[in-house]
Amino acid sequence: MQLFLEQVLNGLQFGMTLLLMASGLTLVFGIMNLINLAHGSLFMLGAFAGATVVAWSGSFLLGLLAGVVTAGLAGMAMEALVLRRLYRRDHLDQVLATFGLILLFNEAVRVIWGRRPLGLTLPDWLAGSVEILPGVGYPVFRLAVIAVGLAVMAGLWWLVMRTRLGMRIRAGASDREMIGALGVNITALYTLVFGLGACLAGLAGVMAAPFIAVQSGMGEDILILTFVVIVIGGIGSLRGAVAGALLIGLADTLGRVYLPDLLRLWLPPATADGAGAALASMTIYLLMALVLALRPRGLFGDAG
Numbered sequence: 001m002q003l004f005l006e007q008v009l010n011g012l013q014f015g016m017t018l019l020l021m022a023s024g025l026t027l028v029f030g031i032m033n034l035i036n037l038a039h040g041s042l043f044m045l046g047a048f049a050g051a052t053v054v055a056w057s058g059s060f061l062l063g064l065l066a067g068v069v070t071a072g073l074a075g076m077a078m079e080a081l082v083l084r085r086l087y088r089r090d091h092l093d094q095v096l097a098t099f100g101l102i103l104l105f106n107e108a109v110r111v112i113w114g115r116r117p118l119g120l121t122l123p124d125w126l127a128g129s130v131e132i133l134p135g136v137g138y139p140v141f142r143l144a145v146i147a148v149g150l151a152v153m154a155g156l157w158w159l160v161m162r163t164r165l166g167m168r169i170r171a172g173a174s175d176r177e178m179i180g181a182l183g184v185n186i187t188a189l190y191t192l193v194f195g196l197g198a199c200l201a202g203l204a205g206v207m208a209a210p211f212i213a214v215q216s217g218m219g220e221d222i223l224i225l226t227f228v229v230i231v232i233g234g235i236g237s238l239r240g241a242v243a244g245a246l247l248i249g250l251a252d253t254l255g256r257v258y259l260p261d262l263l264r265l266w267l268p269p270a271t272a273d274g275a276g277a278a279l280a281s282m283t284i285y286l287l288m289a290l291v292l293a294l295r296p297r298g299l300f301g302d303a304g
Contacts, residue, residue, distance in 0.1 A: 015249020040219025046202025075198020
């Protein structure tokens with residue numbers, strides 16, 4: 001029971017990291033109809049900026065702020081200089097342009113920070129563990145990631161559904177020409193939305209940095225998982241991003257822990273361990289295939 005509870009929390013923590021990434025990408029695609037493959041590069045920039053400032057200042061909160069601001073500014077600059085010209089172009093043009101940005105960001109990171117991976121050391125107040133049940137401890141930072149993910153999602157829901165800016169964002173997603181004719185500066189609105197998505201990617205990068213090596217190209221792997229989340233949840237749906245991220249986080253974590261043990265019920269231990277590890281790495285893609293077979297537009301594809 002203790003192991004199951006720990007793995008469920010690990011799955012929620014992984015799902016929250018994916019959710020921060022997927023929500024930003026969903027905002028950009030759902031509102032601006034833009035496929036941004038360079039979203040993972042903003043995750044990487046946030047992680048590098050955060051790790052650098054934490055190493056320099058010793059303050060994790062300053063590093064978190066630096067990662068979010070750096071990714072946000074880089075995202076808005078990218079939108080203004082490159083992506084703004086692609087809104088009315090074919091999605092293939094957007095894919096090719098943003099793929100070129102991935103290569104540009106990776107080389108820029110190697111020039112600035114070098115090829116050696118960076119690490120992010122947690123401060124004492126985040127490095128310990130807390131007792132979640134009698135005799136059951138759990139790392140404080142993993143709980144902090146879950147709490148930050150929940151807080152960000154609540155704030156994003158309030159922003160989109162309960163504010164005048166959110167009303168303009170939703171209107172812009174439905175009819176860009178009409179809201180522009182009503183006097184809303186659609187160009188500034190799109191830059192703001194893109195910057196918000198970039199900030200979420202930078203936040204995800206800093207929160208993931210203590211678990212992974214901060215290095216050039218680190219955004220590509222999580223970008224693939226983020227697209228799986230979006231496809232499962234439904235393209236352009238924030239509710240779908242939440243559902244998809246939690247499903248992927250739990251399925252990946254629980255699959256890696258329990259599939260080998262489950263296969264040992266029918267197979268020899270060595271064979272079960274090998275087959276279980278291979279099957280666990282495919283779990284999320286099998287889940288995606290199952291969801292698309294039942295609901296081709298994703299779980300909330302029609303909700304928007």
